[in-house]
Amino acid sequence: MMVRVIVNGKEVHVPEGETILTALKKAGDAVPTLCFFGHMYREASCRMCLVELSNGKLVPACAYPVSDGLEVRTDTPRVREARRTVVEFILSIHRIRCWSCPRKGGNCELLKLATAYWVEGIPVCSSCPLYGRDCLVVKGEPCLGPITLAGCSDPCPSNGSPCIGCRGPVTRKDVLEAATQFYVSNGVELKDVLEVASMFWEGLPNYDALKASLEEAFKKALGGGED
Amino acid sequence: MRLARVEEVDRVFGHLELEVLRDDGEVKAFFKVTHGARFIELTVNGRPYWEVPYVASRICGACSIAHYVASIRAVERALGLDAGEWVEDFRDAVNMVQIAQNHLVHLAFLALPDYVGVQGLSDLKSRAGRLVVNSMKLNTACLKVIRLIAGRIVNPNTLGVGGLLRRPFKGPLLKAADYLRECEALAKEVVDEALTLLKVPELKDPANNCVAVKPRKIYLTTGDEILTSAGLSFKPSNYREHLEEMQPEYSNSKAVALSGAPVHVGARARYELLRNYLRDLNVPKIDLSNPFSNLIIKAVEIPYCVTAAREILEGLAMRTADTGVDPPREGGEGEGVGVVEAPRGLLIHHYVVSGKRIVNANIITPTEINARHIEASAKALTESLVSDGRPLNAGELQRKLTMLVRAYDPCLPCAVHVSVVRGRKHA
Numbered sequence: 112m113m114v115r116v117i118v119n120g121k122e123v124h125v126p127e128g129e130t131i132l133t134a135l136k137k138a139g140d141a142v143p144t145l146c147f148f149g150h151m152y153r154e155a156s157c158r159m160c161l162v163e164l165s166n167g168k169l170v171p172a173c174a175y176p177v178s179d180g181l182e183v184r185t186d187t188p189r190v191r192e193a194r195r196t197v198v199e200f201i202l203s204i205h206r207i208r209c210w211s212c213p214r215k216g217g218n219c220e221l222l223k224l225a226t227a228y229w230v231e232g233i234p235v236c237s238s239c240p241l242y243g244r245d246c247l248v249v250k251g252e253p254c255l256g257p258i259t260l261a262g263c264s265d266p267c268p269s270n271g272s273p274c275i276g277c278r279g280p281v282t283r284k285d286v287l288e289a290a291t292q293f294y295v296s297n298g299v300e301l302k303d304v305l306e307v308a309s310m311f312w313e314g315l316p317n318y319d320a321l322k323a324s325l326e327e328a329f330k331k332a333l334g335g336g337e338d
Numbered sequence: 339m340r341l342a343r344v345e346e347v348d349r350v351f352g353h354l355e356l357e358v359l360r361d362d363g364e365v366k367a368f369f370k371v372t373h374g375a376r377f378i379e380l381t382v383n384g385r386p387y388w389e390v391p392y393v394a395s396r397i398c399g400a401c402s403i404a405h406y407v408a409s410i411r412a413v414e415r416a417l418g419l420d421a422g423e424w425v426e427d428f429r430d431a432v433n434m435v436q437i438a439q440n441h442l443v444h445l446a447f448l449a450l451p452d453y454v455g456v457q458g459l460s461d462l463k464s465r466a467g468r469l470v471v472n473s474m475k476l477n478t479a480c481l482k483v484i485r486l487i488a489g490r491i492v493n494p495n496t497l498g499v500g501g502l503l504r505r506p507f508k509g510p511l512l513k514a515a516d517y518l519r520e521c522e523a524l525a526k527e528v529v530d531e532a533l534t535l536l537k538v539p540e541l542k543d544p545a546n547n548c549v550a551v552k553p554r555k556i557y558l559t560t561g562d563e564i565l566t567s568a569g570l571s572f573k574p575s576n577y578r579e580h581l582e583e584m585q586p587e588y589s590n591s592k593a594v595a596l597s598g599a600p601v602h603v604g605a606r607a608r609y610e611l612l613r614n615y616l617r618d619l620n621v622p623k624i625d626l627s628n629p630f631s632n633l634i635i636k637a638v639e640i641p642y643c644v645t646a647a648r649e650i651l652e653g654l655a656m657r658t659a660d661t662g663v664d665p666p667r668e669g670g671e672g673e674g675v676g677v678v679e680a681p682r683g684l685l686i687h688h689y690v691v692s693g694k695r696i697v698n699a700n701i702i703t704p705t706e707i708n709a710r711h712i713e714a715s716a717k718a719l720t721e722s723l724v725s726d727g728r729p730l731n732a733g734e735l736q737r738k739l740t741m742l743v744r745a746y747d748p749c750l751p752c753a754v755h756v757s758v759v760r761g762r763k764h765a
Contacts, residue, residue, distance in 0.1 A: 266489050
């Protein structure tokens, strides 16, 4: 039996027992999904596909079954705010090591979501197409990719010139520490990194704190290397 | 007595105020740049020389390539580097595409509404819809070409000190040439339509002094000599002997004079001085001593730039580059001046390099050079519209004055890259 679902004011008919996501696909209104893999996995654990019902409830579209006359809205301020929180939560437990991630170079779903919902934390490496030995840091250059915010679609490293940090720094401490280890293991020195960083970041209110945490991270990484 | 005051000149890049006063029977015009000061020259100081273009190009988002090329040339002159002919040609081609795009935006979106008699772009669309749509198409195509060959629309990243950071492959060069070939007919159409609408007011230039860069090859290529309308020619490194910089108290930007007299740069100056380097620029019959004729020369430069850039790119694709890709990092001692014809006229970058660092920097932008000339023209325009010490029509005077300022196409973010702080001049 087909049931009637109203998606953003548009009427679609889907078989009973299907989820809201099926109705959304039929209506052509895409919502972001991360954990959804068809019939293989439907635990609704990532909560990226939250939609708003007419009674004001936020439900995950990939698991909520349709019923006759169900009204769904996919792009309300509440939905956007909820999704933003979801991206923040996911990123907070994400081990950000973009320079060694196999999905780097334009395949990162998290980067797309973080850019769409204005969440900071992912470095430029996530969109950089230079892998392995082509990586400028691996070559020993003070490229700021690992500690600069992503979202510029990476024109500098893909043209062979190192990132100069014009989009501003990543301030998450764990990312800074991991990036520092990456720098140290490739022989990039703190003074070179700070020299490039001072070009666009010196005037930032949090530059001193950032510099202090980078210095601390370098000390830690170098100390760890000597043991 | 105040004759006219335009508190905020709209449809220009940045913030600007224009005031015309009458003092002891004499008309005085003030070109007040109210855009906040930016300390680009101070930022460059102390930085490694290969980072100069990164910072210098941030002076202006509209003509970043001109600043990029000028700063690179200055540093190369200081260190005695030679980028080779291939790279110089490549820079010229990118600069030309940028000039075409800049002229187009200024002409179709900023200046033309005045001559059609509408308030802005949205009104212009109802009167000259085809022109607006074609201009937008052409603008997009030019930006696409810049992204393809220079890496990015603003602040390109394939050009570098001493050569290229990434050599463009033959494929993208030919593809860019193809895009430009498709644009040629469009550019002609846009400009023909714009020229039928441009009926410029009469005005006699009170001080017809101008300077422009003598091109290396054809019109609008870079060079290492500056020509003046007095028949002089001097090396860029001697620019301080001829061009005097001063800081007016009322403005955030500096102003420049040529041997004490106001001087203008831009499309009109180029055409006046460099006509011999042209092959086929179809300029309608105009009075070159009219400051408003700048707009007409700008319009006819658009198709010229598109064609010339296309020819240069096609030529480059057939030749192999004669420099390495890695910029040299040895450093040295020296002082160098780089000049380039930016969309708005002569642009001068001057750096002193010691070791690997810049120790002194001075930048002169076209708008600074034009500042005093705009004042002189505004004075002449006001005098022609005033009788018995009162404007004949205050609204008309104000409208004509803003039209005059827009005909020069001032770029205020460029002009305010330095200022006086606590009575001390940072340059």
